[in-house]
Amino acid sequence: MKHKRNRVWKQAAFWLLGFSLLWNITGAQIRYTIPEELKEGFVVGNLAKDLGLDVSDIASRKLRLASESNRQYFHVDSEKGELVVNGRIDREQICAESSSCLLPLQVVIEDPLQLHRVEIEIQDVNDNSPNFHTKDATLKVAESVALGARFSLESAEDLDVGSNSLSSYSLSRNEFFRLNVKTLKDGRKVPELVVDKPLDREKQSVHKLILTALDGGNPVKSGTALLQIFVQDVNDNEPKFELAAYKAHVTESAVVGSSVLTLKASDLDEGLNGEILYIFSTHTTELVKRAFKVNPNTGDITVIGDLDYETTKSYTFDVCAKDKGYPELEGHSSVQIDIVDENDNAPEIILTSLPNPVPENATVGTVVALINVRDLDSAENGKVQLNISPEFPFKLKPSFDNHYSLVTGSVLDREDKSEYNVEIVAHDSGVPSLKTTKFVHVKVLDVNDNRPAFSQSSYSVYVKENNPAGGSLFSVTAVDIDKDKNAMLTYSIVELHLNKVPMSSYFYINSENGTIYSMSTFDYEKLKMLNVVVQAKDHGSPSLSSNTTIHVFILDQNDNAPAVIYPSAVIGSVSHQRIPRTAKAGHLVTKVTAVDADSGHNAWISYRLAEATDASMFSVNLHTGEVRTKRSLSEQDDSSQRLLIEIQDNGEPVQSTTVTVDVLIEDGFHEPISDYRKKSTELNKKSGKITLYLIISLASVSLLCLMTFFILLAKCARNSRGSSSCCIRRNDSGYKNPNRNLQIQLNTDGPIKYVEVLGGDMMSQSQSFGSYLSPMSEFSDFTLVKPSSTTDFTDTLNVLDASLPDSTWTFESQQQKPPNNDWRMPPNQRPGPSGQHRFHTLQQRWTPYEKSRAGPRPEEAGAGAVGGTGPWPNPPHRSRTAPGSDGCSECK
Structure with missing residues (x-):
């Protein structure tokens, strides 16, 4: 026995010095063994090393403790990863008598x-001495005992x-006990005090003894109590219980006053020596006295406090039956009361x-959170099931020992839902079942997964020409x-080129508001x-963008x-015309032709006689410009006679120009006869050399x-693959403008000889010009075309080209609708020359599938033009030049 005590003492001393710490890993758990009462700052072990972590990973991976108790007895050194004692550890306070x-x-x-589980085993140190609650105990003993x-x-x-617990008792030296x-x-x-020798009250009525309690620690600690024994007179029968041991059970929900069991004892004595009182034995613990009481007269044991199976599962104590004799005699019995567990604890969910x-x-x-669940009840009442509603995109993944991981169960979309209050329900298997609900708030972080979206894929904007810049x-x-940043947008113009000019030269966009x-x-x-x-481009990473197209249409202004095309600038500002004095009413004097570079209403031209030497003699057709x-x-x-003719467009405000025509009325002036047979017949009737010379010259x-x-x-x-055409090449004619294709055609209308110039730009948009020369014009070479006159005519065209803006010749595509049906009029009433004397103004039709297209005839436009409402007021093209041609135009 002595050898064993020495070994225990050495082991306790070894623990107190702290030179040896035991640890082991069982599965995923770590256990350290330490003695109680260690000083604050004592290093239990290197937790980081035991978990397989480097010291550099401690701070980055945020190693910390999450104890289930309210008090933190340990903490982790964030620099070394050591588990350090945080305060006084009293094993008796933590584990009581366990x-x-x-x-x-x-x-x-x-x-x-x-998540890792660490168990700290607290070893007991002999830091408590045995203690008697009653320091002065009194015992009455009959002398006849x-x-x-x-x-x-x-x-x-x-x-x-x-x-280290209570090991033995000792009694001071005496003769009787x-x-x-x-x-x-x-x-x-x-x-127990045992009578060892008969007592004699008359010799010694009181015996004073010292009772000593010793523990098994090293060194041994002890506690003492004074025991006074009073020797009393004879009461030779003690009460006896019916059972040497009583056993009962009670539910933990039993209310105060509930009866547990009834003690029964008997005493053969009579009188006061036979009357019995029931009491707890002297060594009954306070835990029992707080839970139960014994009725001294009936022996009924009832509940007086709260019972909790999770705290104390069973109560064992001694009862005493004492008579009222002198001296008092008592009998003893043991009682065991088992507490029956009930499902009175709801599950607990711990984050x-x-x-x-x-x-x-x-x-x-993906792991979102770690969850632990526990139930203080036992058996079926302590079995817990953890569930999550299927409506949430999360699920629970079991780990170990009622530990779970909350992980994502499906793909998340912040734009659909940015945060969740995940409802987790825990319920046990008791009857009735108890449940606990806990909400876990989870936020969803945004990712740049959506492109900017415009309200329309394309827009149409109408801008008047001559608009101010800026x-x-x-x-x-x-x-x-x-x-946040994923939704912040920046607007920019995609750098495209129009005629080799970047689009940024035409437009600027505010990068913040899109203006x-x-x-x-x-x-x-x-x-x-x-x-x-x-x-539109967002600021996310990676950045996402989307485009939209804005169709900017330029609106024509007047x-x-x-x-004025005829009389041309080559001829001068005054046109000289000759008519015979024999002219009748309606005689065609000349025809004024003009063109307007604008379009639509702005290009509709009207003619009027502004001034005249004799206003009763001449008239000007409003639409054709014919002077009769x-x-x-x-x-x-x-x-x-001098005529001042004013030419106006239909725009707002009205633009106009004037041309002066001098008419010379001559006697004996006759018109040439257009019919060859009539001319031959008339010539045959005349005689003379002059007539013959004229015929020969004309024939030649x-x-x-x-x-x-x-x-x-x-x-x-030969050059146009067999097509029948009368062409003058631009490079041969001497016409200097390379962007215009011209066709020169000689026509005659009674006494008026005119040259019709048909022109088309590089985009296959044809234009025609009619030039009219009277027989008495000073440019008489045009009356009878000679081979050499072509060169002279090219000079006229060059001058005419210089006098007109480029917009008169070259046109872009545009879609226009006729303004109204007021212009549905016969061809001879439309602006420009009528009949063979028509002059092509401006007419074209825009479609989304062709860059440009020559306009149809007015009759075709009224029947088939897209968006057309009737005949256009402009005359048709005389000819059309195919793209890529060498400059020849087809003559009609």
Whole structure:
């Protein structure tokens, strides 16, 4: 026995010095063994090393403790990863009388989340001495007590356990009593006073003894109590219980006053010596006295306190039946009351770690939070099931020992839902079942997964020509359903080129609000439509963008005055015409032709006679510009007449120009006869050399013209793959403008000889010009075409080209609708020349599938033009030149 005590002492001393710490890993758990009462700052062990972590990973992975108890007895050194004592550890306070004292710790490691369980086994140190609650005990013993009679004494309590707990009792030296130690079923040792020698009250009525309690520690600690024994007179029958041991059970929900069991004892004595009182034995613990009481008269044991199976599962104590004799005699019995567990504890859900925000593109199975669940009940009442509603995109993944991980169960979309209050329900298997609900708040972080969206894929904007530069034209807006930087947009113009000019030269866009400004002034006659591509780009990473197209249509303004084609600038500002005095009413004097570079209403031209020497003599057709006599001429009429003709467009404000025509009325002037047979017949009737010379000259010139015509026709047919055309090449004619294709055609209309110029630009838009020369014009070479006159005519065309703006010749595509049906009129009433004397103004039709297209005839436009409402007021093209041709135009 001595050897064993020395070994225990050495082991305790070894623990107190702290030189040896035991640890092991069982599965995923770590256990350390330490003695109690260690000083603050004592290092239990290197937790980081035991978990397999480097010292550099401690701070980054946020190693911390999550204890289930309210008090933190340990902490982790963030620099070394050591588990350090945080304060005084009293095993008796933590584990009471339990022989095994385990302090569980939960170690949480974040980034990524991990959970480890650590158990600290607290070894007992002999720091408590045995203690008697009653320091002065009194015992009454009858003098007739038999030898060997036993009297139970108050037992001492030692808070230590194991070898440090109460080990033995000793009694001071005396002649009459000896000490016997009885071990109860629960392992407690109770001292008994045994009568060893007959007592003689008359010799000694009081015996004073010292009772000493010793523990098994090293060194041994002890506690004492003074025992006074009073020897009393004879009462020779003690009460006896019916049962040597009583056993009962009661539910933990039993209310105060509930009866548990009834004790029954009997005494053969009579009178006061036979009257029995029931009491707890002297060594009954306070725990029992707080839970139960014994009715001294009836022996009924009832509940007086709260019972809790989770705290104390069973109560074992002794009862005493004492008579009223003198001296009092008593009998003893043991009582065991078992507590029946009930489902009175709801499950408890514990968040081991706070939930982390989850990006919306997180993969399925991403850990959000760590959860622990427990139930203080036992058996079926303590079995817990943890569930989560299927409506949430999360699920629970079991770990170990009622630990779970909350992980993502499906793909998340912040734009659909940005945060969740995940409802977790825990319910046990008791009857009735108890449940606990806990909400876990999870935020979903935004990811740049949505492109900016415009309200329309394309927009149409209408801008008047001659607009001031820098003006606001339009504003586009896009939305991005992402958040923060992912939803911040920047607008820009996609750098496209129009005629090798970047689009940024035409427009500027505010990058913040999408407002588009013009950078230049537009001219409808040069540019009719632009396509601007705007891009909206967010600030996410990677950045996403989307485009929209803005169709900018330039609206025509009346900024061009009519340009006079005939009389041309080559001829001068005054046109000289000759008519015979024999002219009748309606005689065609000349025809004024003008063109307006504008379009639509702005290009409709009207003619009027502004001034005249004799206003009653001449009239001007409003739409064709034909100047005719209003009456027959007489001898009294002045031979020189001056006409001022005003040409106006239909725009707002009205633009106009004037041309002066001098008419010379001559006697004896006759018109040439257009019919060859009539001319031959008339010539046959005349005689003389002059008439013969005239016929010969006419025939020679006609033959030469015919030969020239056939030569040109054959040459053009060879160059245009067999097509019949009469062409004058631009490079051969001397016409200097390379952007215009001209066709020159000689026509005759009674006494008026005119050359019709047909022109087409490079985009296959044809234009025609009719030039009219009277027989008495000073340019008489045009009356009878000679081979050499072509060169002269090219000079006229060059001068005419210089006098007109480019917009008169070259046109962009544009879609226009006729303004109304008021212009549905016969061809002879439309603006420009009528019949063979028509002059092509401006007419074209825009479609989204062709860049440009020559306009149809008015009759065709009214029947089949897109958006047309009737015949256009402009005359048809005389000819059309195919794209890529060498400059020849087909003559009609």
